[in-house]
Amino acid sequence: ETGVTQTPRHLVMGMTNKKSLKCEQHLGHNAMYWYKQSAKKPLELMFVYSLEERVENNSVPSRFSPECPNSSHLFLHLHTLQPEDSALYLCASSQEGPRTSGGYTQYFGPGTRLTVL
Amino acid sequence: AQSVAQPEDQVNVAEGNPLTVKCTYSVSGNPYLFWYVQYPNRGLQFLLKYITGDNLVKGSYGFEAEFNKSQTSFHLKKPSALVSDSALYFCAVRTPGNQFYFGTGTSLTVIP
Numbered sequence: 301e302t303g304v305t306q307t308p309r310h311l312v313m314g315m316t317n318k319k320s321l322k323c324e325q326h327l328g329h330n331a332m333y334w335y336k337q338s339a340k341k342p343l344e345l346m347f348v349y350s351l352e353e354r355v356e357n358n359s360v361p362s363r364f365s366p367e368c369p370n371s372s373h374l375f376l377h378l379h380t381l382q383p384e385d386s387a388l389y390l391c392a393s394s395q396e397g398p399r400t401s402g403g404y405t406q407y408f409g410p411g412t413r414l415t416v417l
Numbered sequence: 418a419q420s421v422a423q424p425e426d427q428v429n430v431a432e433g434n435p436l437t438v439k440c441t442y443s444v445s446g447n448p449y450l451f452w453y454v455q456y457p458n459r460g461l462q463f464l465l466k467y468i469t470g471d472n473l474v475k476g477s478y479g480f481e482a483e484f485n486k487s488q489t490s491f492h493l494k495k496p497s498a499l500v501s502d503s504a505l506y507f508c509a510v511r512t513p514g515n516q517f518y519f520g521t522g523t524s525l526t527v528i529p
Contacts, residue, residue, distance in 0.1 A: 302462065342421070343507070343519040390460055404449060404511055408460035 303327040304409035306391050312415045313381065321376040321412045323391030331396045332374040333406065334366060337388040349374060350396055381416045388413050419444045421510050423520035430498045431528050438493040438523045440508030449511040450491040452482055454504045455522070461507060467491060478502070498527045 303326045313319050325332060334346040348356035349368040363385075365377040374391055392406040422441045430436045442448060449468050453461040465476025472484045482493045493506060508520040 302460065304460070306460075340426075340521065342521050345517060392461075404515075405451065405463055405466060406517070407463060408453075410458070410460045413458075 302407045302409065304391060304393055304407050306389075306409035306412050308412060309410065310413045310415075312417065313378070314417050315381060315383075317381075318377070318379040320378065321389055321391075321414075323374040323376075323409055325372055325374075325391075325393035325407070325409075327393055327395075327407060329393040329395045329407075330371050331394045332368060332371075333392040333394075334374065334376050335390040335392065337390055337411070343390070347376075378414075381414075383416050386414055386416045419510075419512055419516065419518060421508055421518045421520040423506075423508055423523045425523050426521070427524045427526070429526045429528060432500055433497050436495050436498040436502070436525065436527070438506050438508075438525060440491045440493065440520060442489050442491065442508075442510045442518075444489075444510050444512050444518075446513040448513065450482075450484060451509040451511070452476065452480070452491075452493050453507045453509060455507065456504045464493070464506075500527045500529050503527045 305324050307322045331350040333348050336344040346360045347366040352368050363380050367375040388411045390411045391409040394404050394406045420443050424439055451466045452464040454464050455461050464480050465474050467474045467484045475481045480495050482491055484491050503526050505522045505524050507522050510518045
């Protein structure tokens, strides 16, 4: 295992539901990421948190709302999603900054397979 | 525009034969280059990276990659493929401006 866990692993929700995805990293990293993986498309970077501050938001619809309460935990809150939001959502973490010796390698969790009906 | 290209959606190779999975990039400056592997229903696993130094980088599970600056390529290689190497492989680039780009992935099938 990579040291990054995600729950739930599978989620089926209706368009009117509200749900949350959870990510936890046990690597002592200071940056965390949400990606969306759809078939035949490059990974889409959604959000980046560095030192618990959101530093990137790549034009993601407001129905996706991230939360990073501390450097080890990251949430993705979902509400009124669309069927096209069905995908694998991956969380990753890395160590950023001057003390980085790992070349900013990102370590990924197993993902949450989301299906929106 | 900065990008990463994996020109082959699918690569098939016989077990025991050498394998190559191609990656080219278009990035200004000196990027960091990465390879990841993804098995079914799993997240991406880090294989290897190039930051600086020797152009031939060795990584996990016997994989290696060669950085070629003039051709802006970072092809993944293995001298002898195993059936267990069958998976989805992603090339990624980290730009000097700390942007991260992934390719679309190459599905590798090793035939027994």
